[in-house]
Amino acid sequence: KAGVTQTPRYLIKTRGQQVTLSCSPISGHRSVSWYQQTPGQGLQFLFEYFSETQRNKGNFPGRFSGRQFSNSRSEMNVSTLELGDSALYLCASSLVGAGDYTFGSGTRLTVV
């Protein structure tokens, strides 16, 4: 079966711009989570969506937002990009209740 698909794989943006990342979960998975990975901070939780509702949000500024569509696909948006937003952004999906998260390959965002 197809895994978690994240697009695009790589992005280069300029400070001050905004960016939208996309995640398509495994078919049947209704929970989608987003994580930011940096060398200094490691993996940090951004937010989690289920049935188009955000159930959990991590400790990130309001510039980071997300949404989930009725087909469970999710997008995250970062506005007014800063150099420190350069990171690998990972999406994970899960069957509700299973607690077993499957991750995508990530989107590598570079802010210059």
Place this chain on the structure above:
Amino acid sequence: KQEVTQIPAALSVPEGENLVLNCSFTDSAIYNLQWFRQDPGKGLTSLLLIQSSQREQTSGRLNASLDKSSGRSTLYIAASQPGDSATYLCAVRRAGSYQLTFGKGTKLSVIP
């Protein structure tokens, strides 16, 4: 606030050796614990998931144990191979939460 620690940060072993990776967490009220593997520049691959009610899980040459009361988990890798070289991450999901809290990982190098 849950904190997850992985020791050592890096480990180098000769091929064929058995090894143990350690993970400790501060809040024992967990729902489950998951071990992942990450290759350079890639996403996370799930290795083993242990529910809070379980003591261990096995998959091939991998065995993970969980001692919830002491806040510890170990990942045992038998007969290590060069292909096992990667960063191994431990992640804890707190009861009632939908987010994973990750350790910083152990970077394993298996020398041929």
